[in-house]
Amino acid sequence: xxxxxxxxxxxxxxxxxxxxxxxxxxxxxxxxxxxxxxxxxxxxxxxxxxxxxxxxxxxxxxxxxxxxxxxxxxxxxxxxxxxxxxxxxxxxxxxxxxxxxxxxxxxxxxxxxxxxxxxxxxxxxxxxxxxxxxxxxxxxxxxxxxxxxxxxxxxxxxxxxxxxxxxxxxxxx
Numbered sequence: 001x002x003x004x005x006x007x008x009x010x011x012x013x014x015x016x017x018x019x020x021x022x023x024x025x026x027x028x029x030x031x032x033x034x035x036x037x038x039x040x041x042x043x044x045x046x047x048x049x050x051x052x053x054x055x056x057x058x059x060x061x062x063x064x065x066x067x068x069x070x071x072x073x074x075x076x077x078x079x080x081x082x083x084x085x086x087x088x089x090x091x092x093x094x095x096x097x098x099x100x101x102x103x104x105x106x107x108x109x110x111x112x113x114x115x116x117x118x119x120x121x122x123x124x125x126x127x128x129x130x131x132x133x134x135x136x137x138x139x140x141x142x143x144x145x146x147x148x149x150x151x152x153x154x155x156x157x158x159x160x161x162x163x164x165x166x167x168x169x170x171x172x173x
Contacts, residue, residue: 005045008054009038015126019059022121023066025110033069037062056128056136063118063137070114108158116151123148 016037020030040061041048048057109117122133123144130148134141 005048005054009041009058012055012058013038015055016058016062018125019062019118019121020066022109022117022125023063023114025106033062033066036065036069040065053132053135055126056132059122059126059136060138104159105155108155111158112151112154116147116154119144119147120151120155 013034016034017030020033020037021027024030024033037058041058044061048054109120112120118137119133122128122136123130128136130141130144133144137144
């Protein structure tokens, strides 16, 4: 393993953790998934083609590892460590509102199907191009666009709901 490749892998860890968190919904599971991904990548370095994108290769490994984990998983309850965090900040109201909005976004993201959530994270959070996401997830570029569109509509619909509003059928406008 070259020093450059090692540096690239280390620099990629925060992005892998964010993507892992979007897949798993929990920080501890995301950390386990990152560890599993790095281990698989290191064991299969001969599968990485120099000159290609390391991030796409690693995101694909992570996604496949997550799918394997889901297939092997038995019914378990996820621990929501976000509720255990305390609120810290200068202005309690602003911090509380920001936390509530973030919690709404996290709930809305968690309600998305895994395929849509993965595409949304890679495009909107990681800033990857559709072609790169298609390569990382091993799906056609058109599928990336349709999943992203559906994810954005569903997310907007979830975030624009009011507690008093009845669920509406059809597309969000």
